[in-house]
Amino acid sequence: MAVRMAVRGRGRGRGVRRAGKQLHGGWITYTILIIFTLGSLLPLIWTAIAASRTSTRLSETPPPFWFGGNLMDNLGEAWDGANMGLALANTVIVAGAITLGTVLFSTIAGFAFAKLRFRFKTLLLLLVIGTMMVPPQLSVVPLFMAIAELQWTNQLQAVILPGLVSAFGVFFMRQYLVEALPTELIEAARVDGASSLRVVWHVVFPIARPAMAVLAMLTFVFAWNEFFWPIIALTQDNPTVQVALTGLPQGYATDRSVIMAGALLGTLPLLAAFTIFGKQIVGGIMQGAVKG
Amino acid sequence: MTELTETAAPSTGEEGAAPAGERRLDKRAARRSRRYQRDVKWSPYAFIAPFFLFFGAFGLFPLLYTGWASLHRVSLNDPNHMEWAGLHNFTRLMDDEFFWNALQNTFTIGIISTVPQLAMALGLAHLLNYRVRGSMFFRVAALTPYATSVAAATLVFAMLYGRDYGMINWALGLVGIDSVDWENGDWTSQIAISTIVIWRWTGYNALIYLAAMQAVPHDLYESAALDGASRWQQFIHVTIPSLRPTILFTVVVSTIGATQLFGEPLLFSGTSGAAGGADHQYQTLGLFLYEKGWFELNLGRASAIAWTMFLILILIGLVNWLISWRLKKSEGA
Incomplete structure (x- = not known):
């Protein structure tokens, strides 16, 4: 074990490991990578092509391979007909609130599990890890009864509140802080008379910031795409994007270009975020993998 | 002092x-x-x-309360009126052919989506681990399907798999294969749904494998190369064994995901709702639960299905744990 740790530790100095040791990819490598890339991107590109055509054109053979001139019309129709404007605004609120809550609560709980002493710590941490395995199906019936009782159907808090904490988030922040936060730093702040809250604010948050950013991005993607509970708690009168997309085929059974325009509208914000933060998100997933 | x-x-x-x-x-x-x-x-x-x-409030209590509700008759129209039913919901489930159908579909779709997905992810990670130009571009591109929601992806794939005007049937036609009625066939619909899962998750798993591969000490490869091992042999004898814990982790996570499969079969045909096709040919357990609870208004039955799913997951978890324990033991011997 000690040997493995040492080797890992050396691996962190990227320059050392990378210096000419990693094999170069040949043309076969590039060919297969390009095929994978096309496989990943083509369905999305085709969504945009279909959204820019008329429904009639989509019912012809061969199918269209390039953009047409109908994009704005279709987007407009999806916007009005499927309530996409409201859906996007709702999803920003829901995903934003869930991200904020998850990052904040995960960071303080992760800090406690990483660096503080309290009773039943190991047991409670095991409980956190165990909850990651519980499928969401196990809570929908009681949650549905609860929101029926509270008359929260169709209200955003019904989908925000159950999402505010995440076991994965707590575990992720704990794993990060165990290594990244030097215990001496906390002790030094204590010696200066800092209360626990001040320690969190002035020591933990600044050091945890990179991991908090990664967790925020992962949580936002997850919350944006959350499907099962929202379609039970919300209706088309006050939908999130995913709920609105579910309603599209029913309302526009024949107009497939409008359905594609809706799918495009609901996906574009995240795709835009990916083109900006893609590198960080990739890094975050890989970082979480090694630690987990 | x-x-x-x-x-x-x-x-x-x-x-x-x-x-x-x-x-x-x-x-x-x-x-x-x-x-x-x-x-x-x-x-x-x-x-x-x-x-x-x-x-x-939102995890543990509902989990237990679902167990309690599964022992009652509860209607969606009056969810706060519960009538004791004992194990009735569970016995009815065992006699319900659609339950067994959903269980089998969940299992089949789980296998044909997870196995190719993880195998492809392993290969992709191996390629990404080479020194390639634009490696960050390839990584981000592989991850973009992960940013696409289940709903959007399923709507798009349902259209690509369309019987009459779908892109896939058109491509098959080019090589002389007759149009396939993807949605109405048993196997074809399950394969189609699996491809949606595979498309969305392969890149994500590849990144997890890639991270693990980069943590494999290079000396292992060097000594293998000294022993005359080819690149392929190195992959089989060095990479795969080093990745075993990671592979087990992804298998567990994918299995949990597969057991819950819901959005893809729900939206694959826009019209048939929670039935999962005209013959229930792609109705999964998640969809079955939704149909019982929110179309047939039987929340007690839905709770029983939820708990059955939970027990199946625990069973899978135990099997997984047993396998990893045996592997560790045989490694030590």
Whole structure:
């Protein structure tokens, strides 16, 4: 074990490991990578092509391979007909609130599990890890009864509140802080008379910031795409994007270009975020993998 | 005395301890140190409290209450009126051919989506681990399907798999294969749904494997190369064994995901709702639960299905644990 740790530790100095040791990819490598890339991107590109055509054109053979001139019309129709404007605004609120809550609560709980002493710590941490395995199906019936009782159907808090904490988030922040936060730093702040809250604010948050950013991005993607509970708690009168997309085929059974325009509208914000933060998100997933 | 105070509450030093005010300072220091100790003792609980409060309210309590509701007759129209039913919901489930159908579909789709997905992810990670130009572009591109929601992806794939005007049938036509009625066939619909899962998750799993591959010590490859192992042999004999814990992790996560499969079969045909096709040919357990609870208004039955799914997951978890335990043991021997 000690040997493995040492080797890992050396691996962190990227320059050392990378210096000419990693094999170069040949043309076969590039060919297969390009095929994978096309496989990943083509369905999305085709969504945009279909959204820019008329429904009639989509019912012809061969199918269209390039953009047409109908994009704005279709987007407009999806916007009005499927309530996409409201859906996007709702999803920003829901995903934003869930991200904020998850990052904040995960960071303080992760800090406690990483660096503080309290009773039943190991047991409670095991409980956190165990909850990651519980499928969401196990809570929908009681949650549905609860929101029926509270008359929260169709209200955003019904989908925000159950999402505010995440076991994965707590575990992720704990794993990060165990290594990244030097215990001496906390002790030094204590010696200066800092209360626990001040320690969190002035020591933990600044050091945890990179991991908090990664967790925020992962949580936002997850919350944006959350499907099962929202379609039970919300209706088309006050939908999130995913709920609105579910309603599209029913309302526009024949107009497939409008359905594609809706799918495009609901996906574009995240795709835009990916083109900006893609590198960080990739890094975050890989970082979480090694630690987990 | 001064020394003792200093160790108990070190911050007194700042206040400039004049001899006259020493006793008052001692008192203040004692109070400070009491407050300090209270803070050290209780703040950890305050920090974990939000998580456990929310988890208790929206995770643990519903989990147990679902078990309670599964023993009752509960209608969606009047969800707060419960009538004791014993194990009736469970026995009815065992006699329900659609339950067994959903279980089998979940299992089949789970296998044909997870196995190729993880195998492809392993290969993709291996390629990404080479030194390639634009490696970050390839990584981000592989991850873009992960940013696409289940709903959007399924709507798009349902159209690509369309019988009459779908892109896939058109491509098959080019090589002389007749149009396939993807949605109405048993196997074809299950394969089509699996491809949606595979498309969305392969890149994500590849990144997890890639991270694990980069942590494999290079000396292992060097000594393997010295022994004359080809690249392929190195992959089989060095990479795969080093990745075993990671592979097990992804298998567990994918299995949990496969058991819950819901959005893809729900939206694959826009019209048939929760039935999962005209013959229930792609109805999964998740969809079956939704149909029982929200179309047939039987929340008690839905709860019983939820708990059955939970028990299946625990069973899978135990099998997984047994396998990894056996592997470890055989490795040690």
